[in-house]
Amino acid sequence: xxxxxxxxxxxxxxxxxxxxxxxxxxxxxxxxxxxxxxxxxxxxxxxxxxxxxxxxxxxxxxxxxxxxxxxxxxxxxxxxxxxxxxxxxxxxxxxxxxxxxxxxxxxxxxxxxxxxxxxxxxxxxxxxxxxxxxxxxxxxxxxxxxxxxxxxxxxxxxxxxxxxxxxxxxxxxxxxxxxxxxxxxxxxxxxxxxxxxxxxxxxxxxxxxxxxxxxxxxxxxxxxxxxxxxxxxxxxxxxxxxxxxxxxxxxxxxxxxxxxxxxxxxxxxxxxxxxxxxxxxxxxxxxxxxxxxxxxxxxxxxxxxxxxxxxxxxxxxxxxxxxxxxxxxxxxxxxxxxxxxxxxxxxxxxxxxxxxxxxxxxxxxxxxxxxxxxxxxxxxxxxxxxxxxxxxxxxxxxxxxxx
Numbered sequence: 001x002x003x004x005x006x007x008x009x010x011x012x013x014x015x016x017x018x019x020x021x022x023x024x025x026x027x028x029x030x031x032x033x034x035x036x037x038x039x040x041x042x043x044x045x046x047x048x049x050x051x052x053x054x055x056x057x058x059x060x061x062x063x064x065x066x067x068x069x070x071x072x073x074x075x076x077x078x079x080x081x082x083x084x085x086x087x088x089x090x091x092x093x094x095x096x097x098x099x100x101x102x103x104x105x106x107x108x109x110x111x112x113x114x115x116x117x118x119x120x121x122x123x124x125x126x127x128x129x130x131x132x133x134x135x136x137x138x139x140x141x142x143x144x145x146x147x148x149x150x151x152x153x154x155x156x157x158x159x160x161x162x163x164x165x166x167x168x169x170x171x172x173x174x175x176x177x178x179x180x181x182x183x184x185x186x187x188x189x190x191x192x193x194x195x196x197x198x199x200x201x202x203x204x205x206x207x208x209x210x211x212x213x214x215x216x217x218x219x220x221x222x223x224x225x226x227x228x229x230x231x232x233x234x235x236x237x238x239x240x241x242x243x244x245x246x247x248x249x250x251x252x253x254x255x256x257x258x259x260x261x262x263x264x265x266x267x268x269x270x271x272x273x274x275x276x277x278x279x280x281x282x283x284x285x286x287x288x289x290x291x292x293x294x295x296x297x298x299x300x301x302x303x304x305x306x307x308x309x310x311x312x313x314x315x316x317x318x319x320x321x322x323x324x325x326x327x328x329x330x331x332x333x334x335x336x337x338x339x340x341x342x343x344x345x346x347x348x349x350x351x352x353x354x355x356x357x358x359x360x361x362x363x364x365x366x367x368x369x370x371x372x373x374x375x376x377x378x379x380x381x382x383x384x385x386x387x388x389x390x391x392x393x394x395x396x397x398x399x400x401x402x403x
Contacts (some may be wrong), residue, residue: 030062037099054095056163061100064126068102075124077106080154082147083131084286086111086260087267091289093129103127111260151178167305195308195323195342199315202324203335203346211299211326212244214352218297219249219277222322226294227270230279231310233300241299242279250275254284285309291316296323301331304341324349 023046026035038044038054046054060079067078081096083089086109093107106120108130121128132146151160151174160179164171175182195201202222206214219228230245232238235257242253252266252275270278271290278284286309293314298307307325314321325346327335339345 025058028058030058031065031100033065033101034058034061034099037101041098054099056161057092057096057099060127061096061103064103065100068126075122077125077128079127080150081127081129082150083129085283086131086263087283087288088286089129089131093127096127096129105129109260111263147174148177195311195344196315196321198318198320199311199344200320200322201311201342201344201346202322202349204324204326204349205329205332205351206326208328212241214326215241215297215299216245216248217352218324218349219295222324223276223295225276227273227276227290227292228278228295228297229284229288229293229310229313230277230297231285231299232279232281233302235281237299238279238281245277245279249277251277251279254278254280256281256283282306282310285313288313291319294321296321298323298325301325301327301334301338304338307338308342 025038025044025046028046043054064078081092083092089107089109093105096103096105103126104120104124105127106117106125106129108117108128110131132150162171162175162179204214204218215230219230222228230241232241235255238253238255242251245251252270254263254266254270258266266278267288267290269275285306290313293316296311296314298310301307302310311323314323325335325338335346
């Protein structure tokens, strides 16, 4: 059974009836079951605005629905979808589940009781969605080994597809090793580092020890009360920055070191508006499914593909958004390189006055971080960072309401 898309290019959906463009789902020649389920959700057209689950999900669901009556429902899944984070796995499985009535789906990831997942698998499912592993810096490190282990256990005769808004080196290696004469569909004009058109880029030059102190004022100025995600490099940085921000702001923290049940509560609180600031690592860079984020703040320079994924949490579904990159003086050349890669200019923001007493410390990305000229690199907040000498919180892990 081979899945060939009914769509000529990857597309996403919109529920607006006022749009004149877009592919009408009822005219795609797919199962009426899918058409009806999507229509009940208010989704009648597909739009090439951004990649979405339905772009690859519809062809997969359509083929399985047509396959099952002829071959009976089997015990083994006919489709396996691997994604990098638990939250994205939840989102993808939800889209599959709500788009059909006859298919059995299952989401599999760590941090939850495994017995229920095993029981459901034994009973038989059509589609399994899961994440092979998870780490706060997975966007730079990838999870090549875990994916490779899974691929080696799959049937030799199968169809494999990869979808990504960026294509890091480890993913290119996977395509070379496991795809045979693959067809490449490029929707960003030869560049895999394109940002959504509605995202405005800003840069802010800060001293290492003043970074945490200027995050709050930047949020106040650029969100006007809306939602903001602040990205840090490590779990420790997220904990300490969230602790510092809670002096004046309602915030939540989100990273791989937090239990899954707490992460679910935190994400629900962020979506519902119980708090509007989320301090997170890269586990929040994909699949949060929060459409109304007004601002993304990068507390340090990271490789360009990570910057693109993080920034993509704002300006979604045609909305406007802003991304602020905080950098040090010796990282100016790297900022210029970012401008060339993404094809957009950064607007440099005016400096914010921070008194010595008001300084909250270093939140990472200094002492020779990515894009700087110093050979050393600080990846955490010890030593001269928050909680170090002159910082706050000591060496203990501070608490922050995750709501």
